[in-house]
Amino acid sequence: MHQGRSTNSHRHPGGGPRTTRPEDGRRNNLSLVLQSLYDEPQLSRADLARRTGLTRVTISDLVAELIADALVAETGTTAGSRPGKPATMLSVRADTRDIVALDLSAPRLLTGGVYSLRGDQRHAAQRDLGTATGEDAYAAVADLAAQLIAAADNPVLGVGVGTPGTVDRQGSVIAAPNLAWHNLALQQRLATQLDLPVHVENDANAAVLAERAFAAGPDNLIRVQISRGVGAGLLIAGSVVTGTSAAAGEIGHVVIDYAGTPCPCGKNGCLETWLSVPSLRERMAADPDRADEALAEAGRRLGIALSPVVGMLDLNDIVLGGPADLVDGPLLAAAQEVVTDRTHSDFRGEVRLRLSSLGSDAVLLGAVALVRRIQLGVS
Amino acid sequence: MHQGRSTNSHRHPGGGPRTTRPEDGRRNNLSLVLQSLYDEPQLSRADLARRTGLTRVTISDLVAELIADALVAETGTTAGSRPGKPATMLSVRADTRDIVALDLSAPRLLTGGVYSLRGDQRHAAQRDLGTATGEDAYAAVADLAAQLIAAADNPVLGVGVGTPGTVDRQGSVIAAPNLAWHNLALQQRLATQLDLPVHVENDANAAVLAERAFAAGPDNLIRVQISRGVGAGLLIAGSVVTGTSAAAGEIGHVVIDYAGTPCPCGKNGCLETWLSVPSLRERMAADPDRADEALAEAGRRLGIALSPVVGMLDLNDIVLGGPADLVDGPLLAAAQEVVTDRTHSDFRGEVRLRLSSLGSDAVLLGAVALVRRIQLGVS
């Protein structure tokens, strides 16, 4: 019953005023127990009571519900080296639910997978989009989702979608130029068609969620993706920053240099004119002997764009995603150097930049994290 | 009983795992009713039920508690132009509680006041600090607070403090150089000494809360204060951004130009070297004929520092605080121009910079907003 949030989501369609009913408190406490067991497996009911502040009686009741839902299992008792009755250990069962994840961010290609609650991939599938856009692209997405749902071995907790473009709180794609989508109610349509909970998020936002959920990222984190363009996902206090117009993270069109190259967006000297994969490859091919210098120059520009943000938000971790042969070398080193020089202060820790360890699965894993977080309250 | 959050705060000392008990849900719903009445006075119980999704029965119960606490009053019935029984209108009573606010941000001076729940000042008091620091400064703060509490005409809901320096979640001042405070448990000591709820926040963070609560500011907002130094408070999705080391908003030490003037912080070309009040006055006095150009130059630098942040966070509102003769003119215009040029995009609204309408009371009103928000859940 824990995942039955449909009534609740229905009550809060627009993130408006939030009432709390007894059942909402119950769900919160169920999530809390589950989160505690994710953070530290092999806890007893008494341990959970001590950590959460709830009584052992209440914990027993909550755990019983989780066991009935097959989300938690008893895993033996402690070897008795202490006085008192041995404790029965509890652990999360990650193998009783599946999550279907879709990544729409690649050009001309849909990627999808079936994942366990821990982010292990069970099945994978792709679909060539060709030049399909608009309604045809939607049909392909829905079809791929249905195929993956059919392939799942366990009950599907929900479907997560990471898409390029701007996404509002209802999961509608406001604008995604590559797919020619405008105000497409992706979440609602998929949920109706698939009869499952569906959650849609911008690809960069999904990716930063993945860094936190599956790569031990902290609560304050920026993840920059270097692909055809440059985009970022921001996590502040564990929450994704969406911004006033759902356009947060648009670091690609931050102006670095008034006198820089014109950008299709109309401004001059946007970060993207230095840092996108096509522009980098072009510069490296044009002068192979100075390829490293081109990468370092791009890294410095990235550092210049990031430093004010890092300084203002006081965050210490930046993760870069993109082709490792481009990102993990002079580019990363130069960006790190600039950011360190410009943000160093006695009042705060050092800022670390690193390459993402999630490879090309970041968006898919982010979709998994999104579903897990909303359906189970676990992040 | 609504303000009796002491037990609750005691349960959550470090913002750790949050359990939900029935009483927590009740408090949430009481806050929701109160917030609705703040947003729109003259609502009936039935109106509240429709807006919150709670039943009329529950709303009646909640309202009865608020009336018993003298936080809400019935204010007549609707003129009957509709069928059905006329509705009894409800409104917030802002005159039954006082809030004591303290501003420690001015050099050598403590400012304080007694305020209504709506932010109307009832009493004011100041205290000259002279060169007092450390324990002497604390004693003066506690003394001023006690004096204001004694002057209050209504029960005091709590004491809010806006202080320079970094403040952690427990209200301890980690470091405030001007006052020579290090790890001073300000909130805890004042609460014990005054026997009232006390809430401490960084001055810039308090000020941005005030813009939202008392100057109709939006949920995403940056407020930049130009004084001896330059600091900012950030509001994202209605929450204050504190950062990993409680050092968010340090825009004064964002590096604008590597080759710039050395800054006491050790870096070169920090924003503060152009934009602080002392440095501005100095430049204007040095060449009075080009005073406007000095202001415009500072404004451009501010725009350069703000643009990446605004672009990344996708926020549309920036409020400037500081001496109007410096801020409200060429400086503001130049900053507006740079920010507009660098952040304009089809995907988002225009960014507006404006001078704060709160004058020198911003921090005090922020302390009021802080107490009101934590004690009553109203913002």
Add this chain to the structure above:
DNA sequence: GCATGTTTGTTAGTAAACCTTACGAACATT
């Protein structure tokens, strides 16, 4: 060996919070 103390998890009963159902009061309309 056996009593004692400790820790775990459960049972029984209670208080709080919100819900559904039902009803009287007060109004406009027919």
Add this chain to the structure above:
DNA sequence: AATGTTCGTAAGGTTTACTAACAAACATGC
């Protein structure tokens, strides 16, 4: 005057988490 609508309240039920008490299972001390 009868009917329908809206408002607020009353009564009773369900859910949730609490306190108190207890049995089970262990280590320790005599």
